[in-house]
Amino acid sequence: MISLYDFELSAECYQVRLMMAALRISYRRIELDVYPNREHESPWFLKINPSGRLPVIEDDGLTLCGTRAILEHLTGRYDPGGRWYPRDDPKTRASIARWLEVAERLAATAGAARMHDTMFEHADIDACRAGAHALFRALDEHLWFAEQSGHGWLCSQSHPTIADLACFPDVMLSEEGGISRLPYPAIRRWTDRVKRIPHFATMSGIFSASPARSALT
Amino acid sequence: MSAIGLTAAGDASDPIDRWFPVARGEEVVARHIVQTQLLGREIAVWRDDAGVVNAWENRCPHRGVRLSIGLNTGTELHCRYHGWRYASGSGQCTYVPAHPGQKPAAAMRVGRFGAGEAHGFVWVNLIEPAEPPHLSALASAQATTLRSIYARAPAVTVAACLLRGYRFALDPTGADDSPTDAALVASDAYTIRASVHAVLREAVVTFLLQPVGASQSVIHGLLETTGETSGVDADRLAVLRHHNAQMTALRDAAEELC
Amino acid sequence: MRPQIESLLWDDWHAVADFEQLRRSGRFVTTLLDVPLALELDPETDSVRARAGGAPIASLRIKYGFVWVCLGEPVRDIVEFPECGDADRLLGTAGSVRVAVSGLRAVENFLDLSHLSFVHAGFLGEEPFTEVKPYSVESSARDGLTVTGCRVYQPKASPIAREGFEVNYSYAVLRPYTVVLYKANPVEQDRRDMIALFVQPVSEESCVAHLLTCYLRHGVEAAAVRRFQQFIFGQDRPILENQLPKRMPLTAGREIPVRADVASAAYRRWLAEAGVRYGAIPAA
Numbered sequence: 012m013i014s015l016y017d018f019e020l021s022a023e024c025y026q027v028r029l030m031m032a033a034l035r036i037s038y039r040r041i042e043l044d045v046y047p048n049r050e051h052e053s054p055w056f057l058k059i060n061p062s063g064r065l066p067v068i069e070d071d072g073l074t075l076c077g078t079r080a081i082l083e084h085l086t087g088r089y090d091p092g093g094r095w096y097p098r099d100d101p102k103t104r105a106s107i108a109r110w111l112e113v114a115e116r117l118a119a120t121a122g123a124a125r126m127h128d129t130m131f132e133h134a135d136i137d138a139c140r141a142g143a144h145a146l147f148r149a150l151d152e153h154l155w156f157a158e159q160s161g162h163g164w165l166c167s168q169s170h171p172t173i174a175d176l177a178c179f180p181d182v183m184l185s186e187e188g189g190i191s192r193l194p195y196p197a198i199r200r201w202t203d204r205v206k207r208i209p210h211f212a213t214m215s216g217i218f219s220a221s222p223a224r225s226a227l228t
Numbered sequence: 229m230s231a232i233g234l235t236a237a238g239d240a241s242d243p244i245d246r247w248f249p250v251a252r253g254e255e256v257v258a259r260h261i262v263q264t265q266l267l268g269r270e271i272a273v274w275r276d277d278a279g280v281v282n283a284w285e286n287r288c289p290h291r292g293v294r295l296s297i298g299l300n301t302g303t304e305l306h307c308r309y310h311g312w313r314y315a316s317g318s319g320q321c322t323y324v325p326a327h328p329g330q331k332p333a334a335a336m337r338v339g340r341f342g343a344g345e346a347h348g349f350v351w352v353n354l355i356e357p358a359e360p361p362h363l364s365a366l367a368s369a370q371a372t373t374l375r376s377i378y379a380r381a382p383a384v385t386v387a388a389c390l391l392r393g394y395r396f397a398l399d400p401t402g403a404d405d406s407p408t409d410a411a412l413v414a415s416d417a418y419t420i421r422a423s424v425h426a427v428l429r430e431a432v433v434t435f436l437l438q439p440v441g442a443s444q445s446v447i448h449g450l451l452e453t454t455g456e457t458s459g460v461d462a463d464r465l466a467v468l469r470h471h472n473a474q475m476t477a478l479r480d481a482a483e484e485l486c
Numbered sequence: 487m488r489p490q491i492e493s494l495l496w497d498d499w500h501a502v503a504d505f506e507q508l509r510r511s512g513r514f515v516t517t518l519l520d521v522p523l524a525l526e527l528d529p530e531t532d533s534v535r536a537r538a539g540g541a542p543i544a545s546l547r548i549k550y551g552f553v554w555v556c557l558g559e560p561v562r563d564i565v566e567f568p569e570c571g572d573a574d575r576l577l578g579t580a581g582s583v584r585v586a587v588s589g590l591r592a593v594e595n596f597l598d599l600s601h602l603s604f605v606h607a608g609f610l611g612e613e614p615f616t617e618v619k620p621y622s623v624e625s626s627a628r629d630g631l632t633v634t635g636c637r638v639y640q641p642k643a644s645p646i647a648r649e650g651f652e653v654n655y656s657y658a659v660l661r662p663y664t665v666v667l668y669k670a671n672p673v674e675q676d677r678r679d680m681i682a683l684f685v686q687p688v689s690e691e692s693c694v695a696h697l698l699t700c701y702l703r704h705g706v707e708a709a710a711v712r713r714f715q716q717f718i719f720g721q722d723r724p725i726l727e728n729q730l731p732k733r734m735p736l737t738a739g740r741e742i743p744v745r746a747d748v749a750s751a752a753y754r755r756w757l758a759e760a761g762v763r764y765g766a767i768p769a770a
Contacts, residue, residue: 019713019716042713044709044712044713046581047504047506047507047510047581047582048510048709128584128586129583130581131507131516131582152375152476156465156468156472159464159465160465186724186727186728187723187724189586192263193263193264194378196251196376197255199262200255203259203260214720215716215718215720215721216720216721216723218297218724220259220299221299221302221306222259222301223259224259224277287730289740289741290741290743291594291729292730292740292741293728293729294728294729297725308604308605308725308728309601309725310600310601311600311604311613311616324744324746325600325603325604325617326599326618326744326745326746327618327744327745327746328614328616333742
């Protein structure tokens with residue numbers, strides 16, 4: 012069984028929990044005492060991940076650190092149809108890579124603002140919020156045109172990919188860092204869509220969506 | 229009094245009793261709640277499964293939690309805090325889960341604003357009028373709603389920027405694809421028409437400004453083209469992209485002034 | 487110029503930092519009642535110095551794992567919990583969390599029973615068991631509020647519970663910004679686990695929630711308790727931050743209570759009678 016080294020309130024860890032839920036993977040959760048005791052910096056954990064960061068998974072003897080490596084590993088192994096991360100479609104893979112970069116920027120801006128506003132982490136809060144708003148503007152425009160093109164996901168597919176799961180947590184939790192989503196209506200519709208992905212998992216601070224309207228009614 | 233375009237040009241005083249667009253109609257999708265704001269008042273806009281649009285004060289009358297973080301079930305909004313339920317249309321509380329056997333008091337009702345649809349937009353009036361909006365024809369039935377652009381600038385600044393000059397292409401995907409200066413006419417402080425024409429063809433964008441608050445606004449746009457059209461439906465996206473780019477540039481210019 | 491802050495708050499102790507958090511970083515910056523505070527730990531002596539807007543603070547103590555400060559002249563001691571002295575209890579802090587809302591709303595949320603089956607669905611409550619049965623509230627100007635006889639159906643009241651059952655809760659509001667919850671212990675049902683919420687009023691529209699847990703040791707592990715409290719509070723935080731206005735109205739005008747809200751209505755009345763203005767929208 013996969014082991015996930017985890018922290019409930021971490022947006023990055025939540026990306027992995029979302030992926031595992033979507034792929035219906037059972038896993039063992041090893042929750043670290045991150046706040047305020049910083050267990051992720053303790054000697055025993057540094058042996059597992061010298062960078063002292065979460066998330067980390069152990070799968071059948073392999074240790075993977077960081078969201079990108081973990082999401083790529085999980086889809087490689089547990090998504091045989093290549094639905095979440097297509098193997099033979101270079102255009103979509105390139106698009107996914109672009110949005111995984113954006114997810115990292117979201118963590119550094121919206122995510123950092125959230126850690127500052129909730130748990131006293133040091134950050135240049137104004138720069139973080141400004142950076143997040145710039146990313147949200149780009150994301151909102153992209154998603155609007157995606158809707159106009161007949162889909163509703165980041166990577167021009169009729170279904171979500173790992174790009175959507177990677178970007179969702181820091182976007183959905185942005186208000187905890189003082190970043191309102193009122194000016195981003197396309198993002199707000201997209202977050203509802205992500206919440207309606209089958210087997211969507213919530214986390215503390217994120218609530219479920221109401222059921223979608225059935226196509227039959 | 230509830231018609232668009234009846235106030236004198238440039239008259240921005242006391243706009244409380246008038247209709248403003250707040251969202252493209254097709255964006256007020258089923259089982260979703262739009263969070264928007266008009267003249268500093270937060271509004272939750274939602275559509276029930278029968279298609280009826282509601283514009284409510286974004287505040288549960290129980291403990292003040294925003295309704296926009298709640299649930300649209302197709303017939304009701306449920307507040308996320310204590311699960312209180314409010315019926316579409318009346319805004320009346322229908323159920324208080326803490327007291328399942330009891331009928332909620334008539335006083336338990338959300339604040340409502342006037343809501344209506346026209347020209348592809350949902351319009352809101354902060355006074356709760358009995359009549360739906362009687363909007364003088366802003367545009368023909370074939371008008372296309374453009375992407376709405378949020379600006380960190382007040383509506384008056386956006387309007388001023390716009391009136392200094394605006395350009396767009398008559399036919400972004402065809403022969404007349406370079407932006408040209410538009411003729412600009414303001415019917416009032418929030419409604420400005422920009423038109424570009426050539427022989428036998430004309431394109432008009434009607435800008436509709438939504439005053440969100442003292443320092444923010446939304447730029448909505450309606451596009452009409454008359455005369456020969458060159459592109460097929462597949463070019464629709466290219467047209468939308470072009471206007472999005474021009475309106476984004478307008479927004480950037482207005483923000484520079486702030 | 488804002489009127490002076492009421493003595494009830496100014497001349498009282500407030501938790502301002504988790505001591506472990508201060509120890510790890512050596513320094514800690516925060517704000518209390520709009521006054522910037524700088525805390526510093528001397529690693530040699532493990533003693534804490536604090537400055538308020540530049541001037542040293544005379545009234546400073548470490549208690550229950552928190553750093554406490556009084557900006558004025560303390561007229562009474564830091565709240566006292568005899569249970570915390572019991573040898574068979576585990577004391578822990580659950581990590582201090584900032585919230586962008588008046589601390590009074592955070593206290594009221596802690597007292598609230600009808601949100602348990604919505605905000606904490608599956609943990610502290612569940613649909614369709616949403617009914618809040620009548621409970622009792624007593625109010626005294628000096629001692630605060632006592633809320634007793636609360637019965638809450640909890641699907642998973644304890645890690646060892648096999649089925650849902652009704653849990654007995656009681657609360658005490660000891661200060662405007664201090665509230666304690668008592669919950670029957672699953673193993674020793676005639677004794678109670680305690681969770682105290684010390685809310686630090688940062689400004690009128692923001693606060694820090696400091697949580698103290700004081701559980702009987704049976705089968706509990708400190709880190710697991712802390713995780714659970716962080717999980718639960720993490721669910722409350724977005725609700726609190728989406729409450730408008732941010733300052734809490736003390737009279738029912740625009741916010742309509744129902745019978746389940748007897749405790750919160752009593753809390754608002756008690757605050758109004760005590761003359762609390764900071765973080766509140768006082769009675770007109």
